[in-house]
Every structure is written in structure tokens, then in C-alpha cells.
Amino acid sequence: MANLRFLRGYNDAVVLGLARSGAVTRVELADRSGLTPQAVSKVVSRLIGDGLLVESGTRNVGVGKPRTLLKLVADSRLALGAQVERDELRVVLTDLAGTVLDRAVAPLPRDFDPPTFVEELNRLVDGLRSDRLLGVGIGFVGPLDHRTGVVHYPTGLTAWHDVPLRALAEQRLGLPVVLDKDTNTAVVAEAWRRGEELRDAVLVLVGTGLGVGMLLDGRVHRGVRTNAGEYGHTTIQLDGPPCVCGRSGCIEALHNLAAARGDLVEATSIVGVAVADLVQLLDIDHVVLAGRAVLAEPTAYLDGVRARLPKDEWLPVDVSITPLGDDVVAAGAAMLLLSEFYGRPR
Amino acid sequence: MANLRFLRGYNDAVVLGLARSGAVTRVELADRSGLTPQAVSKVVSRLIGDGLLVESGTRNVGVGKPRTLLKLVADSRLALGAQVERDELRVVLTDLAGTVLDRAVAPLPRDFDPPTFVEELNRLVDGLRSDRLLGVGIGFVGPLDHRTGVVHYPTGLTAWHDVPLRALAEQRLGLPVVLDKDTNTAVVAEAWRRGEELRDAVLVLVGTGLGVGMLLDGRVHRGVRTNAGEYGHTTIQLDGPPCVCGRSGCIEALHNLAAARGDLVEATSIVGVAVADLVQLLDIDHVVLAGRAVLAEPTAYLDGVRARLPKDEWLPVDVSITPLGDDVVAAGAAMLLLSEFYGRPR
DNA sequence: GCCAGTTACTACACGCCGTTGCTTTAATCG
DNA sequence: CGATTAAAGCAACGGCGTGTAGTAACTGGC
Numbered sequence: 004m005a006n007l008r009f010l011r012g013y014n015d016a017v018v019l020g021l022a023r024s025g026a027v028t029r030v031e032l033a034d035r036s037g038l039t040p041q042a043v044s045k046v047v048s049r050l051i052g053d054g055l056l057v058e059s060g061t062r063n064v065g066v067g068k069p070r071t072l073l074k075l076v077a078d079s080r081l082a083l084g085a086q087v088e089r090d091e092l093r094v095v096l097t098d099l100a101g102t103v104l105d106r107a108v109a110p111l112p113r114d115f116d117p118p119t120f121v122e123e124l125n126r127l128v129d130g131l132r133s134d135r136l137l138g139v140g141i142g143f144v145g146p147l148d149h150r151t152g153v154v155h156y157p158t159g160l161t162a163w164h165d166v167p168l169r170a171l172a173e174q175r176l177g178l179p180v181v182l183d184k185d186t187n188t189a190v191v192a193e194a195w196r197r198g199e200e201l202r203d204a205v206l207v208l209v210g211t212g213l214g215v216g217m218l219l220d221g222r223v224h225r226g227v228r229t230n231a232g233e234y235g236h237t238t239i240q241l242d243g244p245p246c247v248c249g250r251s252g253c254i255e256a257l258h259n260l261a262a263a264r265g266d267l268v269e270a271t272s273i274v275g276v277a278v279a280d281l282v283q284l285l286d287i288d289h290v291v292l293a294g295r296a297v298l299a300e301p302t303a304y305l306d307g308v309r310a311r312l313p314k315d316e317w318l319p320v321d322v323s324i325t326p327l328g329d330d331v332v333a334a335g336a337a338m339l340l341l342s343e344f345y346g347r348p349r
Numbered sequence: 350m351a352n353l354r355f356l357r358g359y360n361d362a363v364v365l366g367l368a369r370s371g372a373v374t375r376v377e378l379a380d381r382s383g384l385t386p387q388a389v390s391k392v393v394s395r396l397i398g399d400g401l402l403v404e405s406g407t408r409n410v411g412v413g414k415p416r417t418l419l420k421l422v423a424d425s426r427l428a429l430g431a432q433v434e435r436d437e438l439r440v441v442l443t444d445l446a447g448t449v450l451d452r453a454v455a456p457l458p459r460d461f462d463p464p465t466f467v468e469e470l471n472r473l474v475d476g477l478r479s480d481r482l483l484g485v486g487i488g489f490v491g492p493l494d495h496r497t498g499v500v501h502y503p504t505g506l507t508a509w510h511d512v513p514l515r516a517l518a519e520q521r522l523g524l525p526v527v528l529d530k531d532t533n534t535a536v537v538a539e540a541w542r543r544g545e546e547l548r549d550a551v552l553v554l555v556g557t558g559l560g561v562g563m564l565l566d567g568r569v570h571r572g573v574r575t576n577a578g579e580y581g582h583t584t585i586q587l588d589g590p591p592c593v594c595g596r597s598g599c600i601e602a603l604h605n606l607a608a609a610r611g612d613l614v615e616a617t618s619i620v621g622v623a624v625a626d627l628v629q630l631l632d633i634d635h636v637v638l639a640g641r642a643v644l645a646e647p648t649a650y651l652d653g654v655r656a657r658l659p660k661d662e663w664l665p666v667d668v669s670i671t672p673l674g675d676d677v678v679a680a681g682a683a684m685l686l687l688s689e690f691y692g693r694p695r
Numbered sequence: 696g697c698c699a700g701t702t703a704c705t706a707c708a709c710g711c712c713g714t715t716g717c718t719t720t721a722a723t724c725g
Numbered sequence: 726c727g728a729t730t731a732a733a734g735c736a737a738c739g740g741c742g743t744g745t746a747g748t749a750a751c752t753g754g755c
Contacts, residue, residue, distance in 0.1 A: 041742075203573045231632035284561075701752080
């Protein structure tokens with residue numbers, strides 16, 4: 004189904020996405036969006052009216068009337084993002100550009116239950132509230148359902164079986180809430196900050212587990228039950244050591260074994276092979292590495308991955324470490340919420 | 350960019366996609382598409398005007414005016430699809446519903462060159478021409494570029510380096526032509542025939558190589574350079590036997606070795622593990638098996654794959670053999686062309 | 696200093712999209 | 726056979742991007 008509201012929202016989102024990358028002019032927006040100059044004019048005047056854009060000087064490009072520069076009013080809208088791990092809750096405040104403005108971190112008790120969590124979340128959110136706050140995004144460990152906002156049965160959290168977290172949090176916080184898997188919010192962080200430029204990317208989150216967030220053709224791929232990206236339990240050694248998942252020779256098992264015995268070269272090499280497989284399967288040109296393990300040894304992981312990617316290819320793959328560091332999941336959750344308001348409609 | 354033309358094309362495609370599944374009524378179309386009844390009325394009258402739909406009786410659902418049944422006029426538009434293999438060219442004629450009406454098969458000389466191929470294609474196409482023919486789709490072995498229609502450098506075909514096949518074929522045949530990788534056209538075949546119902550699926554093509562076509566959230570995932578789906582050279586045994594690709598322990602190498610020594614159980618089991626990995630990564634609920642190897646031993650491959658998929662899951666995975674058999678790639682190419690005219694616009 | 700040339704931008708009428716409100720049509724039910 | 730119910734069409738409407746034409750603001754030549 005598509006109607007005029009969708010049409011407007013879509014074009015607004017395209018223009019805003021282009022404006023997020025930096026200062027632009029109406030002419031450039033028209034060129035890069037495919038919209039006519041008149042349409043861009045209308046869209047821009049709407050966005051200026053909403054306080055999302057401002058005119059900021061002119062840029063002269065040879066003869067003729069100079070182009071008017073447009074700038075995103077980044078602090079006109081704010082969002083909070085939360086990362087929930089088994090021992091820690093992290094909440095960050097970001098603006099419309101995806102810049103992290105503030106953060107709060109608190110430990111969570113072992114095997115915390117939903118009421119405890121929601122109270123703690125509320126406490127941290129209260130410390131970061133603002134009048135321009137649009138809502139809160141939550142990046143949780145899977146499995147969960149993004150559409151319904153229900154957490155299913157994350158391992159290690161015995162009190163979390165089919166908990167309608169989004170509804171609970173919305174009620175307690177009095178704000179719109181979105182819920183997604185940590186790997187998905189992390190890749191949203193990269194996608195939102197780079198704007199329309201980044202359309203295909205994989206974010207590899209290496210912590211105790213190994214998950215990936217996939218941005219395919221400009222959209223986050225979640226799969227039929229928001230469970231896509233469980234890459235840690237992919238077989239990479241048919242006759243390998245048994246894994247906690249019941250199968251054997253999983254990427255995660257081999258990586259963690261190598262890491263545990265201090266063999267960083269082997270550990271990063273396994274991640275490298277796995278990423279190379281993924282790049283080949285999905286035909287991706289951007290790989291972003293994140294997670295505690297990676298941030299502890301960034302250059303080792305960068306080297307390990309780059310060494311395993313095909314060289315001298317017609318398709319160069321850009322491999323980088325997330326510039327958001329430990330905030331990537333929480334910040335991405337905030338941007339996921341921003342994209343509910345100002346991203347492409349569905 | 351989105352405009353009114355896009356809007357109309359999109360909604361037309363949604364309605365047509367729903368109508369493809371079988372006889373429907375306006376009320377059901379409105380329910381399932383999310384469009385208002387009035388919008389459906391307008392769309393349907395457009396489609397009837399174009400000869401794509403007809404009213405075919407009524408269906409009584411209790412009290413009130415009976416619903417009018419609508420039926421796709423399947424033979425109102427036809428398309429040809431070609432599958433190009435290293436030794437054979439297959440061309441099939443399909444209607445708007447994706448039903449194969451006719452076919453022609455011809456051998457291709459070893460290491461054939463582009464002119465030879467285009468002539469042979471033209472010969473087979475001429476034998477199947479019709480006044481309602483919309484164009485020709487071509488499923489080729491990769492790598493190639495779907496957008497530009499250029500074949501890059503398929504192994505075993507020395508005369509094919511950066512050949513603009515789509516342009517060459519359009520000129521020779523005098524018909525619109527689309528080009529895509531064989532695995533992609535194959536998954537289009539499944540998607541088009543099942544209509545809007547099938548939104549996430551993987552088609553696994555097992556022949557001399559092993560490739561997958563991915564339907565993610567209703568769209569074929571091609572990757573940044575139309576090269577996605579190269580799954581055969583994914584590592585499944587880190588210290589496995591060397592592969593022609595230069596790495597070792599690839600799915601394809603292990604599968605072919607097992608198949609060569611007649612170990613069908615091992616061969617199908619390797620495909621099963623690989624498919625289970627893929628299902629887990631992409632969170633897919635439909636797997637379709639195809640290709641010469643599968644069609645030679647369908648039940649063995651079905652069993653091998655089903656045995657490796659997680660059981661008693663909350664997410665059941667449907668595994669099947671393509672009902673189109675040897676025609677799946679060629680028929681899918683025809684449907685890819687149909688979707689250029691009557692699928693969702695981009 | 697001025698005017699032609701060039702480019703950026705927008706005012707306005709327009710065509711066409713889905714929507715809203717209402718009417719017509721065609722069945723069932725009592 | 727009239728009341729009720731549901732499907733479907735008709736007409737007016739708001740709002741989308743588009744096309745045409747006009748205005749604004751600069752450069753460059755003389």
C-alpha cells in the first residue's frame with residue numbers, strides 16, 4: 004500500500020538523509036535525489052517550517068545566482084538509545100545528526116527481571132530528559148520481535164519469556180519506544196550517520212557472541228522474525244569442537260577458544276574468514292567492526308579481516324572500526340527511533 | 350525519489366501480485382493490500398481497462414451484495430526467458446501467471462562467443478515469437494551487472510569480457526531485454542508465481558557450482574555489483590581440501606568431492622549444513638532447492654537439508670523442490686522481465 | 696556603471712493520486 | 726415484499742510532484 008502521505012514522507016526522508024551528510028544546496032539535493040527543483044523547493048520549505056533545516060549562507064559556483072546553503076538543525080530533535088547487556092545498561096542521548104551528546108551507564112543485577120530493568124531504565128532516562136526528546140530506542144540481545152516489541156527468551160535472563168518490553172517501557176516512560184536486536188541498532192547507527200551514501204554494509208559485533216547487522220540496499224535486514232544476523236553459530240569447521248548451541252565447529256566457538264588461549268592471530272583470522280564469506284555471499288562493500296573484543300584489539304581485528312578479503316578485486320571492500328566505540332548499540336537504538344519519525348516510511 | 354507515477358505503479362503491482370495467487374474480490378484485495386475499497390476500485394478498473402483482469406462471476410459471503418470475482422487474464426501478456434549455460438541454451442515462453450507454455454533447447458558450442466550466442470538466441474526466440482510478447486529475460490552465469498546489462502568475465506567463456514549483452518540482444522531481437530544472474534532469475538520464478546505471499550526465501554541452485562538466490566523482504570538481493578549469492582565458496586571446513594577458487598574447505602569443493610565418490614549422504618549433508626547456516630543468518634522461512642544435482646536426487650537432498658535444520662523451533666522452515674524443474678532459471682528470467690513491466694517500480 | 700547572460704529559486708495552474716461522503720446495486724432475512 | 730446488509734461506483738476534495746513562466750541575484754563584457 005502506498006498513498007500520498009507515504010509519498011511525502013519518503014521524499015522528506017530522502018532530502019533529510021542527504022542533508023544529514025553535511026551542508027547542501029537545493030540544486031545538489033535535486034541532482035542527488037532525482038526530484039525536480041520545484042519538488043525540492045517544496046520539500047525544503049516544509050522542512051524549514053518544521054525547524055529541521057535552516058538556510059546558512061550561499062555558495063557561489065561560477066556565473067549566476069549563488070546557491071543557498073542548507074544546514075540540518077541537528078539539535079532540533081533528540082532521542083535516547085539504550086543498550087541492554089547481561090550486566091549493564093547504557094543510555095545515550097543523540098541529536099538528529101546521530102552525534103552522541105550525553106550518556107549514562109549503570110550496572111544491572113545478575114539475571115535481572117523486567118520490572119527491575121524498566122525502573123532502572125526510567126531512572127537513567129530521567130537523568131537525560133529534554134523537551135525536544137522524541138522517544139527511546141532499545142537495543143536488546145535476541146531473540147525478540149521488532150514489530151511487536153516483545154522480548155522472547157534471551158539466554159541467561161530467566162525472567163524474560165515473551166515480555167512485551169516496548170509496551171511496558173512506553174507506559175513507564177511516557178515516551179514512544181522502539182525495540183530491536185543489538186546488532187540491528189548498531190548497523191542503524193552507521194547507516195543513519197552516513198546518510199544516503201551508505202546503502203550496503205555489514206556490522207560485525209564481536210563480544211561474547213558474534214552477531215552481524217545487515218544493511219542491504221539501504222534497509223536493515225531483519226528476517227521474518229527479527230532474528231537475522233545470528234552469525235556466530237555458522238559452521239566453519241565441520242568436525243570442529245562442540246559449541247554451546249549443540250552443533251560443532253561454529254565461528255563463535257572457534258573464535259572464543261582461540262581468544263581464550265591468547266592466540267589473537269588465530270582469533271582474528273577466524274573472524275576474517277567469516278567476514279570474507281559474508282562479503283562474498285551478500286556482495287557488500289562496507290564492513291564495520293564493533294564489540295568489546297574488537298575495541299580491545301582494534302588493529303589486530305582490522306588486519307585479520309583485511310588479510311582474508313579478496314585482493315585486487317574489481318570490488319574493493321572498505322573495512323573500518325566503528326567510530327562510536329562502546330556507544331554504537333545504544334546510539335544506534337536512538338537513531339532507530341529517529342528513523343521512525345524522519346526515516347523512510349514503510 | 351518518488352512521484353505519482355511511482356505511487357500508481359506500486360499499487361497496481363500490489364493488486365496484480367495479489368490477483369496472481371488466484372481468483373480474488375475487490376474487498377479481499379482491500380483487506381490484504383491495506384488500500385481503501387475506493388482505491389482498489391480505481392486500480393482494478395485500470396487493470397481491467399488494460400486487459401490484465403476480468404470479472405468472472407460472484408461469490409456470496411452471507412447477507413448483502415455478493416462480491417465480484419476477479420481473475421488474472423494470464424495470457425494477455427507473454428514473456429520469454431533464456432537460461433545460458435556453458436553447453437546449452439534454453440528458452441521458455443511464460444504467461445503473466447508464470448506458467449510455462451512452451452520451450453526450446455539448443456546446444457551451445459564449447460567456449461561460444463557473444464555473436465554466436467546472440468544469433469542462436471535469436472533463432473530460438475523467433476520460434477516462440479508472439480504478438481503479445483513483452484520482451485526477453487536472460488539468466489546468465491556471473492559475474493555480471495544487472496543494471497547495466499554487462500557480462501563481466503564468466504569462467505570458461507574466454508570471449509566474454511565486459512560484453513554489453515543486454516544492448517546486443519535488444520538490438521538483434523528488437524525487444525526489451527533484462528539480464529540477471531541465474532540464481533536471481535530462479536528465485537524470481539518462485540517469488541513471482543507465489544505472489545505477495547512469499548516475501549523471504551532462499552533458492553539454492555546446486556549444479557557444478559552452488560549458488561543461492563535471495564528474496565529478502567519481498568525484493569531480490571543482488572548486492573552492490575549484482576554478485577551476491579556466491580555461496581559455493583564459503584568456508585565450511587577451515588583445514589579442508591583446496592578449492593579451485595584458491596581458498597580451501599569451500600562448500601562446493603566438499604560437496605563435489607563427496608558427490609564424485611558417490612557418497613550422496615555426505616554430499617546432501619554438506620548442503621544441509623550450509624542451508625541451515627544460511628537460514629540462521631538470514632532468518633528465512635522458505636528454502637527452495639533446484640539445479641541439476643538436486644533434480645537428479647530430489648528426495649535425498651530434501652532429506653539432507655531438512656535433517657540439518659533446527660527442529661521444534663518457533664520458526665518452522667518450509668523446504669521444497671522447485672516445481673519448475675529444469676525450467677526454473679529460464680522461466681524466472683521471463684518473470685523478471687514481466688516484473689519490469691508489472692512488478693513494483695524502484 | 697550598466698546591461699546581457701546565466702543560474703537559483705518560486706508562484707501558480709495543472710494533472711492525477713488516494714480519500715471522504717454519499718448513492719446505487721444486489722443480495723439475504725423476517 | 727419491505728428492511729437490512731454489504732459491495733461497488735460517483736463526485737467533490739486535498740495534496741502530491743510537474744510544467745511553465747516569472748523573479749532574484751550573481752558574473753562578465755563593454
